[in-house]
Structure formats: C-alpha cells, structure tokens
Amino acid sequence: xxxxxxxxxxxxxxxxxxxxxxxxxxxxxxxxxxxxxxxxxxxxxxxxxxxxxxxxxxxxxxxxxxxxxxxxxxxxxxxxxxxxxxxxxxxxxxxxxxxxxxxxxxxxxxxxxxxxxxxxxxxxxxxxxxxxxxxxxxxxxxxxxxxxxxxxxxxxxxxxxxxxxxxxxxxxxxxxxxxxxxxxxxxxxxxxxxxxxxxxxxxxxxxxxxxxxxxxxxxxxxxxxxxxxxxxxxxxxxxxxxxxxxxxxxxxxxxxxxxxxxxxxxxxxxxxxxxxxxxxxxxxxxxxxxxxxxxxxxxxxxxxxxxxxxxxxxxxxxxxxxxxxxxxxxxx
Numbered sequence: 001x002x003x004x005x006x007x008x009x010x011x012x013x014x015x016x017x018x019x020x021x022x023x024x025x026x027x028x029x030x031x032x033x034x035x036x037x038x039x040x041x042x043x044x045x046x047x048x049x050x051x052x053x054x055x056x057x058x059x060x061x062x063x064x065x066x067x068x069x070x071x072x073x074x075x076x077x078x079x080x081x082x083x084x085x086x087x088x089x090x091x092x093x094x095x096x097x098x099x100x101x102x103x104x105x106x107x108x109x110x111x112x113x114x115x116x117x118x119x120x121x122x123x124x125x126x127x128x129x130x131x132x133x134x135x136x137x138x139x140x141x142x143x144x145x146x147x148x149x150x151x152x153x154x155x156x157x158x159x160x161x162x163x164x165x166x167x168x169x170x171x172x173x174x175x176x177x178x179x180x181x182x183x184x185x186x187x188x189x190x191x192x193x194x195x196x197x198x199x200x201x202x203x204x205x206x207x208x209x210x211x212x213x214x215x216x217x218x219x220x221x222x223x224x225x226x227x228x229x230x231x232x233x234x235x236x237x238x239x240x241x242x243x244x245x246x247x248x249x250x251x252x253x254x255x256x257x258x259x260x261x262x263x264x265x266x267x268x269x270x271x272x273x274x275x276x277x278x279x280x281x282x283x284x285x286x287x288x289x290x291x292x293x294x295x296x297x298x299x300x301x302x303x304x305x306x307x308x309x310x311x312x313x314x315x316x317x318x319x320x321x322x323x324x325x326x327x328x329x330x331x332x
Contacts, residue, residue: 017164021157030160032272036265037163038225041170043248043260045217048174050246051255052183053210054190058242059100059116060218062123065237066093067219068226069127072139077132082146082227089223090216097215101208117239124237138233142226159228166224170217171261178257186210190255251292253299262301 021030046060070089074080080088104115127133134140145153145162153162177183185206188196193203226232235241244267252263270288274281296303 021160025157027156030156032268034156034160034163034228036261036268037167038221038228039245039248039268040167040261040264041224042218042221042245043252043264044170044174045214045221046245046249047254047256047260048177048186048214048217049207049210050214050249051259052177052186052190053207055105055207055211056110056113056246057104057116057211057214058113058239058246059104059120059123060214060245061239061241062120062237063093063097063215063218064222064225064241064245065123065127065232065234066096067222068232068236069133069139069222070219071223071226072142072232073132075143076139076141082143086145086223086227090219093219093222094212094216097212098208101211101215105204105207105211117242120237120239120242124234124239127237128234133234136234138231140231142230142232144230145227163224163228166220167261170220171257174257182206182209187255247289249299251289251299253296253301253303253305256299256301256305259299259301263299266300 017033020033042060042064045063046057049055049057067089070092071085074085074088075082078085100116100119104112104119107115128135147153151158153159185196185201188199188201189203189206196203222236225236248263248267249260250263251267252261253259267289270285271281274285277284292300298306
C-alpha cells in the first residue's frame, strides 16, 4: 500500500514529539512544549465555536479558569480524588456554559462577542472577589494527578507525556468532528444560517452544542494547567488571556485542523525567544503578529491550504488546456 507524503510528514512529526524528551532532556524546552500542549487544547476549544460555527467567543478564558478552579477546589478543599475531580471540573464547566449559551446565542455577530466578553469579565470578578477561591491570593497546593497503575506523574517527563496524550486525544476528536456530519452541519451554519435553516438544520441547537463542546475543551485545558503549575490565581480569567487564545487561533488559522497547535507553538516559542527584551518585547512581537495577520488573513495553515488549492486548480487547468490542444491537433 502506497503511503502519501502527508502521512509520512505527520508520522515523522509525531515520532519527533514522542522521542524529544528522551533525546533532548532539557527541562526548559519541555516546559515550553508542555505549555504549548495545554494552550493548544484551549485553542481547539475556541476553534470549535469560532472556526466551525463562526461565533466569536471571548468567554473562553473564563471557562479555562472555571475548569482550573473547579479542579483546585474539589481536590484542595473538597478532598475529592484527582481524576474524579478532573472529570467533574469539565462537566461542571459544560453545564455552566450551557446556561450562558442559551442566552448568549440569541445574539449575533459583534453583540455575541461583547456578551461573551462581559461574561468572561463577570467570571473574573467572581473569582477575584470570592473568599472560596482565595480571591487575589489564589489557590495553592493543587495535587499532582493520581498514579494510573504503575505510571506516576511527579517528574517533568511524565507531565510531558500526559499533556501530549490529552493534546493528541483532542486532535483525534477534532479530526473526527471535522469529517463528521455534525462538523459539516456546524460549517453550514457558519456559511449561512438562513440557508442552514431552509435545509432543516436546527441552528440554535447546533450552535449551543458547539458552544458547550468548546467550553468543555477550555475546561480540560484549565484543569491540566492547574495540575501542572499547582497554583492558580484570578489573572487566568482576565480578558487578556481570552485575547491570547484568540491570537493563537488567528496566527494558526481559524477553522483549520492544524491551526490551533501551529499558532500556539509559534506564538509561545516566539514569546519565549523575545523574553530578553523584557517589557519592550511587545514592540517587536506586535509588528510581527500584525504582518502575519496582514499577509495571512486566514492564518498560516489557512494560507498554506489556499496556496495548495490554487496550485492544484492551476495544474488541473493547465492539464485540461494541454488535453484540449492535443484533441484539436488530432482532429486537424
């Protein structure tokens, strides 16, 4: 059976990611990649609602924080076993997002973005002002994930593979979603809600499902982040975090399968490379991002897919032209 170049590329890339900590046992590099894995999951969540259904949500920093705080409160103050608390954190966030979505999705376009931004700000205030969450002091002492059989999660390398597992699981789910009838339904809503309704699609129900799914992935990322850093504060629900998640998606490519992880990797690594500039790094980082958005409005992955499609179309047009010329020559 012939294996195409795309399969070879993804296979080699996966192998490289798997063996990286064994070949380069540098804790700093592993820490950067762990953060890339975690934030990529959150960006995949945003891509579900923004990329597939076309609804720009700015509440995902809030859902990220709810997932993190739910895990922290259940384990630290409730004494709930880690993995049970982990699942409950995602379920709890999904239920909250269901209530928010029922109201938010009655609005459209920029009104939806403003509403979700307001929701995110309210979540931030609740965390900041509440004694239960520790307020401005935050929550400390979040435990490591409980061992699974002989596998414990106390070393950096074990965290690396745990976060990689959840990222690969997320990518697999997203791949199935993109190629499923449900995914096509989401895309139909993104392209035209009116046309989708005429085809018998329940727009509200499907947008609500996408919103809840997206919040669940944001909560998954938040719970993983809390278990990794073991300390969380209200700043993780701040609006700038919501814009960072959106930035990762814009750079990678909205509505693409690889965009979230590509955008997150590039921005996080670039940010780390410019750390020596301290507070001046945004003077360099900002223009780079602006140029990327200007020259690649659909993101890097989206731009590549467009170039690939144009190249294929041009090749087919050239081939048809040659075939037409050959046919005329034979007739003559």
